[in-house]
Amino acid sequence: MKVIILGSGTSQGVPVIGCKCETCSSSNPKDKRLRTSAYIETNEGVKLLIDTSIDFRQQMLKNKIDNLDAVLYTHHHVDHINGMDDLRQITQRYDKFIDLYANETTVEEMKISFRYVFNEELIKYKSVPLVNFHVIKNEMLRIKNVDIIPVECMHGNLKIFGYRINNFAYITDCSAISDNELKKLEGLKVLVINALRIRPHPTHFNLQEAIEISKRVKPKRTFFTHLTHDILHDKINSTLPKRIELAYDGLEFNI
Ligand SMILES: [Zn+2]
Numbered sequence: 001m002k003v004i005i006l007g008s009g010t011s012q013g014v015p016v017i018g019c020k021c022e023t024c025s026s027s028n029p030k031d032k033r034l035r036t037s038a039y040i041e042t043n044e045g046v047k048l049l050i051d052t053s054i055d056f057r058q059q060m061l062k063n064k065i066d067n068l069d070a071v072l073y074t075h076h077h078v079d080h081i082n083g084m085d086d087l088r089q090i091t092q093r094y095d096k097f098i099d100l101y102a103n104e105t106t107v108e109e110m111k112i113s114f115r116y117v118f119n120e121e122l123i124k125y126k127s128v129p130l131v132n133f134h135v136i137k138n139e140m141l142r143i144k145n146v147d148i149i150p151v152e153c154m155h156g157n158l159k160i161f162g163y164r165i166n167n168f169a170y171i172t173d174c175s176a177i178s179d180n181e182l183k184k185l186e187g188l189k190v191l192v193i194n195a196l197r198i199r200p201h202p203t204h205f206n207l208q209e210a211i212e213i214s215k216r217v218k219p220k221r222t223f224f225t226h227l228t229h230d231i232l233h234d235k236i237n238s239t240l241p242k243r244i245e246l247a248y249d250g251l252e253f254n255i
């Protein structure tokens with residue numbers, strides 16, 4: 001299974017418009033962060049995306065991805081959903097509907113944000129993304145032949161999903177996770193988890209909290225994502241404990 005981190009940035013992306021800080025001025029490509037999203041391709045060729053970030057179009061072009069079987073959504077915040085309209089290029093080209101999976105709140109909110117995709121006239125002319133929404137519960141689901149385990153986390157007061165696929169788990173925008181849900185993360189080869197910044201934040205793990213989760217779960221490798229411009233890549237990466245690294249856009253690994 002191949003995983004590509006398409007975006008490792010928080011909601012504003014990095015650089016932040018108008019900001020002159022050290023990270024936003026950095027020439028290191030690892031300090032350029034599109035909005036958070038990941039692509040997974042199984043050995044059997046099943047192509048899954050986690051979240052259609054605001055930067056979805058750019059991410060597909062940059063990574064030469066031209067088809068998807070399904071999208072798993074973590075939650076409905078705009079940085080995670082607003083690229084959805086550009087699924088249209090795939091649904092037109094391959095003349096198909098794409099299945100979108102999310103919890104109930106996310107589906108309800110997306111149906112409001114993207115209400116035009118239900119317009120029958122527009123569907124007929126394929127001028128909207130052709131999508132099927134599926135509400136998923138906190139129980140295993142199968143897409144094609146891939147088993148996916150949702151992992152429920154709290155994002156402030158909002159219940160959201162991370163996902164485990166085989167020995168890989170992807171969690172973003174989490175600020176708390178119960179012991180029961182943490183058990184689903186045993187025996188991971190790779191954990192990707194959000195670590196917003198150094199200072200605490202009410203609705204996202206900061207660096208120290210993400211380190212603590214990684215130490216409890218004990219995956220072989222951990223990558224931090226959804227990073228703000230407080231995180232200068234090389235400086236912070238060198239301070240992290242063993243087997244924990246900062247993710248960056250275009251990071252690719254096989255599991
Ligand atoms: Zn976010």
Ligand SMILES: [Zn+2]
Nearest residue numbers: 019021024229
């Ligand atoms: Zn900045």
Ligand SMILES: [Zn+2]
Nearest residue numbers: 075077155173
């Ligand atoms: Zn969020």
